[in-house]
Amino acid sequence: MPRASLNEVEALARKAARGAGMSWGLAEETGKAVRWLALYGLPSLAPLVDLLAAQDGADYADLRPIETLEGDGRAVWRASGGALCPIAAGAALADLAAPIAEGRETLLVQLREPVLLLPFVARAARYEGEAFAVEAAGVHAALGPGGPAPFDAALAAARGPVDVTVHAEAEAPAPQPEPGVGGVAAPGDLWRRADAFAHRTYVPASEASRLSGAGAGTSDND
C-alpha cells in the first residue's frame, strides 16, 4: 500500500475540506485533526471523505452547533439541519472547553463521523489541563492533558450520525505511548476521493497565467 507523510495527509485534508466548502479556518482545523488521527493510527482520511461527501453542498448554517442549556445543567448542541459537523462542533468545543472542564456535560446530538471529534477534545484537554471523556454508542475514549488513553478497538468502527457526550473526567488517564513518526498508509482510492475535493481549490491554467503567474523564464541555458 502506498505511504504518505503526515505533512501530505494534513495538506490534502485541508485542501479537501476547503474544496468541499468549509471556511479556510475550519479547513485548517480539518488538516490538523486528520493529521492527529493519522499519527495515532486511527481512521483519518476515510471518515473525512465520507463526511465531505455527506455535507457536500450543505449550508454551513445548518451544520453548526446551536447550544441550549437543559434544566439539569447539561448543554445540548444541535444542528438545525439534523446532523452536526464534527469539524464545526470540534472547533467550537476546543475553543470553548472551559465550561466542560468545569463540569458541564455537553451532548452533541447526531454527530457525523464521531472519530473526527477526538483531536479537538485532545487539544481541549492539553490546553485546559483537564481530562475529558467522549462517549458514543457504548464506546468510551479518555483524553488527558498528557495525551489520549489507549483507544477502545470499537472506536475505529464508530460512524455516525450518533449522539455523543463529552464530559470532564475526575482523573487523568495514563496516556498511551507517543506514536513513532513514520509514513502512514494511504490507500489509493481514499487518496483519489480526497483529491477530487482538493482539486476544486485549484485554478485552471491559461496561456497568460502560465507565462506570468510564476514569473520564471523557461530556459536555463546560461
Next chain:
Amino acid sequence: MTTDRVQSDRPDASPTAPMRAPDQVMRLARLGAFHQTRLSFMRALLRRIKRDGWRLDRPVWRIDGTGVGVAVYRAQTDTGRTYSLVCFSHDLDPSLRSDRVIAEAWDATFTLVDGAPNEADLKRLAANVPKQEAGRVSEQELVLSRANRSVRLFDHVVARLAEGRQPERAEIEAVGYLMRTTAVYGNGKFGLADRERTADREELSGPFRAEMLAVWLIRAFTCDLAEHLARARGGERAVALDPALRRRLGVGNSTGLGMAPFLVTHPLLLHRWIAAKETALARVRALSDADAAAADAFRSMLDRARLGVDQWTTDDARQQARIGGLRADLARLAEEIETGALARAHPWDALIRWSEEALSLEGQELLASLVIEPHGELVDDLTREMAADEESVFRIDGRQSAGTLRRLIETHYAWALDPDYDDPGACAHFWYVSEEKLEPRLGRRLEEDGAALEQPLAVGRDVAAAYRALQTAPQDAPVGQFLIDRPEHRHAVRRVQIAARHAYAEIRDNLIGEELLPIDLLRCKLSFFGATRFDPRSDRWVRITMFQDAPFPHEIADLPADDWAYPPRL
C-alpha cells in the same frame, strides 16, 4: 508551555536598547532589503559542524567519463548519527534545462538520507530521485533536490582544467557557482520524513538545517564533478581547481513564487527569526563602547562587504540601482567610521540611528548585519531561538471577548484597517494554486479568472473584514461563539491572536496590493538562510548564491568555519 515560549522570545540578556518596532521592521520594502547575518542558517550549521568535529567524506563515487552516475557524501555527527547526500548525475539534453520548478529533467538530482544507504537503498533511490516530484521517496529521506549547470561557467571550468590551466577568476566571480538548485524540498513533501522525525535531534535543531546541510554537500559535488570531467577529458594534463579559487564557487539557487507564501503561513516562525535578529541588534546597540577588537573586526568586515557589493551583479534594473545606492551608502559609512564614529558613546546605537536618516534601506539593513558581525559571543546563542512549532499557537482562545479581540486588531493591525480593499489598486492581485502544477501563483483580480479560489494570504483584507464583523457582534460575547456564527473569519482571528502575542509574526503590508513585489518575501526568507548576491529575474523570481567562499567538507577541520560571509580580500 505557552508562557515559556513567549518569554523565550525575548531573551533576558544584559541591558538592551529597545528593539526596533514591528511597524518599522515588518514592512515589505525593509524585509526585501535584508542581508544575511551571523544568525543565518548556513553559518550556524557550519559553526556547529566545526565545533562538534563532524566527520565528512565521500564513500561512493561512481561517475563515468560523461558525468553520469552516482556519488554519496557522508556526514557523521558527534551525536553518532550519519546523514548521506546521494547524488545522481545525469546527461541532460540542453533543450530540457529549465529554471522553473515545473521542469521534468535536470543535470543532477539529490536526496539527503537519514543514515547510510546500502545498495538496495541506492537502487530504490535511483528509480525515484531522478524523477523528483513524479517519483516517491520515503520517511528515510530528509531532503529532495535537483540542480542544473550554469552551462557557460561549467564548460569553461572543465575545459580549462582539462588543459592543465586554472579558469579565469573573472568568469568565476561573474557567475559564482557551477550549478543552481531549482528546488530544495523537505518536511514531508513527496513522502519525505516529517519534520517531527528530526525535531528532537540536537544536531539538526535549527530551521532548515537538513536542507542547508544538503546544499552545502551539493556544492562539494558540483566542484568534484567538474574536476572529474576535466580528468576524464584531459587525462594526465588535467589539474584540480586552485583551493582559494575553488572556494569562490558557491552553489546557486533559483526561487520563484512557490516559496513566497511560506512566511505568511508560518507566523510564529517568522516572529522567531525576526525577533532573533532584532534581539541581536538591540544587544549590540546597548553596548556603551566599541572595544578595539570589535572595532577592528567591524572595519575589516565593512571593507570586505564593500568588495562583496562590487562583485554583486544583476541584469535587473531596479536592483542595479539599489546596488549603486548601497555602494554610495557604504562609502558614506566608511567616512563616518574614519571620522571617529566608533569612538563615541554607544557607537553601534548611534550608527544605526544615523543610518536611518542617511542611508537607503539596503544600506540600513547591511549596516544592521555588520554591527552584529563582530559580536558572536553576545548573539550566537540566539540561533537556538529560531525554530518554532506552529502547532503550539494554533489553538484559538475562544473565551476572549469580541470586544477584546476588536481592540487587539486596532492595536496590532492599524496598517490593515487603513486601505479600502474595494479600490482596484488595493486588491489588484490574488494568490491561487494552479491546477496544472499545484504551485502557488499570483493572478490579477480584474483581468484573470480564478479569484473565487483565492488562497488565504490577503491577511490585511481578511483581518479588516473580521474587524467589521466584530463591530456588530455583542462585545462581551466570547470569540468562540462569534466563530460558530461567522466561521469565515476563523483564519483571520487565529492570526490576530498569534500576532498579539508575537510582535514580529505579521508582515505589515497589503499582500494583494498593486505595489506588491513578491521578491521582497523571497529575499527576506533567503537572507535568513544566508543567501547572497540576490539577482531578481523578475518581480517574482530570484537567483541567489549560497555558501560562496565557505570551506568545503574536506577543508572545514582546517579552516575557519565562519569567516566567509563577506568575500576575502585576496
